Amino acid sequence: MNIGKIETTEHAALTSRLGREHVADIVEFLNGKTAQEATEIVAHMPLQWSVEVLDQPHFRDACEVIEALPQDKAVALLEGMSADRASDVLRWIDAPARGHLRDALNADTRTAIDHLLTYPEGTAGALMTTEFVSVPANWTVKQTLDHIREVEHSRETVYAIFVLDPTTKRLVNTVSLRRLISGVPDAPILSVAHAYAPISVPATMPQEEVARAISKYDFLAVPVVDSTGHMLGIVTVDDVIDAMIEEQTEDVQRMGGMEAIDEPYLAIPFAEMIKKRAGWLCILFVSEMFTASAMQFFSDELEKAIVLALFIPLVMSSGGNSGSQATSLIIRALALQQVRLRDWWRVALRELPTGIVLGGILGIIGVIRITVWQQAGFFDYGDYWKLLAVTIGASLIGIVTFGSLAGSLLPFLLKRLGFDPATASAPFIATLVDVTGIVIYFSVAWLFLHGTIL
Amino acid sequence: MNIGKIETTEHAALTSRLGREHVADIVEFLNGKTAQEATEIVAHMPLQWSVEVLDQPHFRDACEVIEALPQDKAVALLEGMSADRASDVLRWIDAPARGHLRDALNADTRTAIDHLLTYPEGTAGALMTTEFVSVPANWTVKQTLDHIREVEHSRETVYAIFVLDPTTKRLVNTVSLRRLISGVPDAPILSVAHAYAPISVPATMPQEEVARAISKYDFLAVPVVDSTGHMLGIVTVDDVIDAMIEEQTEDVQRMGGMEAIDEPYLAIPFAEMIKKRAGWLCILFVSEMFTASAMQFFSDELEKAIVLALFIPLVMSSGGNSGSQATSLIIRALALQQVRLRDWWRVALRELPTGIVLGGILGIIGVIRITVWQQAGFFDYGDYWKLLAVTIGASLIGIVTFGSLAGSLLPFLLKRLGFDPATASAPFIATLVDVTGIVIYFSVAWLFLHGTIL
Structure with a gap:
């Protein structure tokens, strides 16, 4: 790689500009460049500055720069950097190059880095620096x-x-x-x-x-x-803030039902994007197939009372929504240690009445909707529309209560099994509630409509 | 209130124990007590310690303690506390008591607090301290x-x-x-x-x-x-960490489709819990009613081909799941400024092929499912089961693509309109995709099944 491509005068101008700015802004500027351009600029900086740039965890092309530079310069940079950052960079460089760089380091730096590299990512050991x-x-x-x-x-x-x-x-x-x-x-x-x-x-x-x-x-x-x-x-504390932001991203993505991705959205290769999303999507799809099985089970009822089918999405999604509310509340309460594993029954005792009241509110709206549509002549739900309205209302109470209970208890179960409670909780609970919702809906329908249209 | 209820010897024991612990641990201990107990303990501490306790933003009963103590003691505490914390405490004390306390403060403290109270909550002004x-x-x-x-x-x-x-x-x-x-x-x-x-x-x-x-x-x-x-x-930086944790909680709760709650789960009064959850649940329920309207529109088709109803929950939920993946990815990318408002078309150009591939994968699984059930005799989908399978597969491609596109673009729209992109994005997108999903599904069905069972 020709690191002389940018002219010397240009470099002098760049260097003087960079000298007046905070290193974080220099890093932001470099992150807007290609890895090759960034390497050229870093190679022409005074050593002290390039060490500061590489010390910034937000500098995207740190590994590429270290790999592209002549070995003596790369080694000088690694020795100047903080040990935790240097070991992070080495962690991501592939095997042969990493070995050569490591061997060329002075004994002190090598020992410190070797030591840090023994701790698994995401632990205090991997996050710490030995320079205190x-x-x-x-x-x-x-x-x-x-x-x-x-x-x-x-x-x-x-x-x-x-x-x-x-x-x-x-x-x-x-x-x-x-x-x-x-x-x-x-x-x-x-x-x-x-x-x-x-x-x-x-x-x-x-x-x-x-x-x-x-x-x-x-x-x-x-x-x-x-x-x-x-x-x-x-x-x-600054390492902790970075770790918190990373964690927050992972939580949001897991709650959205996908594997966590730590790269910026526009930088993720297409194949990786598919890989990270397809897995959970397929698992949820296969679980959701039970809705088809449940409906096949009730296909006789459905044939007799096709009007029941009209409200399936409405009733099901309400269960999913109440479940995802409860799940997100408990995920955070567990993360902040406001509730502990042993509090699961307290939570269940709160969610039970909450679900009944919330389901009741939705049920009343549902009954009003059917009554208004029927009376105003927007749609004819048949002779037994009053019983249908009662069916919808009662199902909503049952389904929203089940959704709130299941949604609040799933994070406890996931945590108890050693998983992160955020893992796909919201879409998973929606799927669970969908299948159960169909069973509740048709059972309630059978109760109220048996002998009339069923 | 009788603050002499705990015996003096007990207080001496408590005081000596507290003297060896970090103030954050003392606060944790006090948070496990009732407000009245906490007030008694704080009232008996040496002034310097009670100031330290009240300075901790995690101390739950700060307002109660200040209100319960005799005014001269309360004023001494407020004057000793950092100005930002004192103004936070005063912010939450009700009008008459707040006025009396404020008037009794010395001029310096009063000016500093009055100044801080002019900044709205959630801004740098409200978060800052004047003690630098x-x-x-x-x-x-x-x-x-x-x-x-x-x-x-x-x-x-x-x-x-x-x-x-x-x-x-x-x-x-x-x-x-x-x-x-x-x-x-x-x-x-x-x-x-x-x-x-x-x-x-x-x-x-x-x-x-x-x-x-x-x-x-x-x-x-x-x-x-x-x-x-x-x-x-x-x-x-410590105020910022607290603010980040609060923000993270709000994001998770908003993504779960509810208003943000900043109290610990078990401490939220029942009425408030219902209020915070019922609003969004009702909005989503009313929006989801369009699914019933859409299905009413297709009720003739449904009557002719009841078999189509069996797959509605499966097809709809896949759209919702792919939408919530896309939404959560973009919410974080926007929060971390990895993508900006003007990048919306770049995101759309990525999500379009992603959605097609993901929908294709689910479509293939769906076709296999129907084929296996039909051939193995688990269920009879009728003479035209092959066309039904093609309908399911093609609908999934359409719906997952629509879900990914809509899910990725909604956060841009919310942000453009001045809302927090996390606000109810995931459930809202599920509702939007549900309604559209029904239209896509029946349109595709008409295309493939017209002239046979439709």
């Missing part, structure tokens, strides 16, 4: 401040300082920089430490729980420890 | 550090320092504390300032956009300015 400030508990305030001034440029954050036991190296306490700078220089570091016991997370904790901990305690960084209480790294 | 560190641009590094040490305890964050023009008082630049402590004491403060122009947000900016800015620039705090460039306050 720690000091032994027998240091003074002044010693700590001097140390921070020295290492500041190579640390992801210096606002949280981690105090370790001088002999065991276990995490003893945390100090915030704001308290530290107000401390008496000769006082021991622990004199400005927090009063509460240090709060840490294990390396295996899923990233959503890490996000919850950071948000609960308003931390700028949370320490990650191993099973013996030794510090492995820190997860910072 | 600002220094004139002609100060030195040492002057700034000394100032920070002095005011540290009364500021929400001291990690971002805002440099103002000494005469115009406009925001000139920002300095991070980590750079400040490494600076030469006698050097001017601007020598350690960031190279890029200061990034700020207007007070009227919606909180989602503030969250996006903080997440994009990895800020710990973003300055809020008025139209003349004067600083009004800062929004900190």
